[in-house]
Amino acid sequence: xxxxxxxxxxxxxxxxxxxxxxxxxxxxxxxxxxxxxxxxxxxxxxxxxxxxxxxxxxxxxxxxxxxxxxxxxxxxxxxxxxxxxxxxxxxxxxxxxxxxxxxxxxxxxxxxxxxxxxxxxxxxxxxxxxxxxxxxxxxxxxxxxxxxxxxxxxxxxxxxxxxxxxxxxxxxxxxxxxxxxxxxxxxxxxxxxxxxxxxxxxxxxxxxxxxxxxxxxxxxxxxxxxxxxxxx
Numbered sequence: 217x218x219x220x221x222x223x224x225x226x227x228x229x230x231x232x233x234x235x236x237x238x239x240x241x242x243x244x245x246x247x248x249x250x251x252x253x254x255x256x257x258x259x260x261x262x263x264x265x266x267x268x269x270x271x272x273x274x275x276x277x278x279x280x281x282x283x284x285x286x287x288x289x290x291x292x293x294x295x296x297x298x299x300x301x302x303x304x305x306x307x308x309x310x311x312x313x314x315x316x317x318x319x320x321x322x323x324x325x326x327x328x329x330x331x332x333x334x335x336x337x338x339x340x341x342x343x344x345x346x347x348x349x350x351x352x353x354x355x356x357x358x359x360x361x362x363x364x365x366x367x368x369x370x371x372x373x374x375x376x377x378x379x380x381x382x383x384x385x386x387x388x389x390x391x392x393x394x395x396x397x398x399x400x401x402x403x404x405x406x407x408x409x410x411x412x413x414x415x416x417x418x419x420x421x422x423x424x425x426x427x428x429x430x431x432x433x434x435x436x437x438x439x440x441x442x443x444x445x446x447x448x
Contacts, residue, residue, distance in 0.1 A: 227378065230269075233268045241289065249289060258304075291368055294340065344369070345369065346404045366405070370397060
C-alpha cells in the first residue's frame with residue numbers, strides 16, 4: 217500500500233481535475249492559458265486549481281458551473297503582462313511593487329475583451345475587490361461587486377493559501393484555510409457566498425472520503441507564521 221496522507225490525496229485530486237479542465241478548455245481560453253503558463257507556470261496552475269474550487273462552489277451558490285469555471289481559469293491572464301521577477305518576489309511586496317502588480321486585474325479584463333470572450337472580463341477585473349470596499353481596481357463594495365467576482369475572490373484566496381509556493385508564506389492545511397476565510401466573511405468576502413463556498417470546500421477537501429487512498433510524497437506541513445497573506 218502506498219504511504220502518505222489523505223490530505224495529499226485530496227490535493228493531488230485537485231491537480232488532476234485542474235488538468236482535465238485545461239484539456240477541455242475552448243481554443244481561445246486554452247491559448248490564453250498556454251501563454252500564461254509560458255510566462256509564469258505557477259499562475260497558470262493556480263488559475264486552474266481556482267477553477268476547480270469555483271466550479272464546486274458555483275453549484276452551491278446557484279451559479280452556472282461551466283461559466284464560473286471558465287471565468288476562474290482566465291481570472292489572472294493579466295499577469296502575462298506582469299514581470300516574472302515581481303510575480304516570484306521572495307518576500308512580501310512593497311507598496312510600490314503592489315502598485316505595479318494591481319493593474320493585472322484590469323489588464324486581464326481588457327485582454328479577454330480583445331480575445332473575443334468579454335463575458336469573462338467583469339470577473340477578471342473585479343476578483344480583487346473586497347466586500348468592505350477596500351479592494352481594487354475600483355473599490356467596489358458589497359453587491360456592487362459582480363457575484364462571480366465575489367465568488368472568485370474566495371476561491372483565489374483559498375488556493376493561494378493551499379499552495380503557498382511563495383517562499384515567505386507558509387502553506388496552510390485545508391482546515392486552516394477555511395477557518396481563515398470564514399473569519400473574513402463580511403469584511404473581505406461576501407458572507408452569503410462564504411457559506412456556499414464553505415459547504416462546497418468541506419465536501420471537496422475536508423469531508424471523509426474513504427475512496428481516497430493515502431499517496432506517496434505528502435506535502436510538507438505548514439509552519440506557524442504571521443497573519444495569512446491572501447491572493448495578490
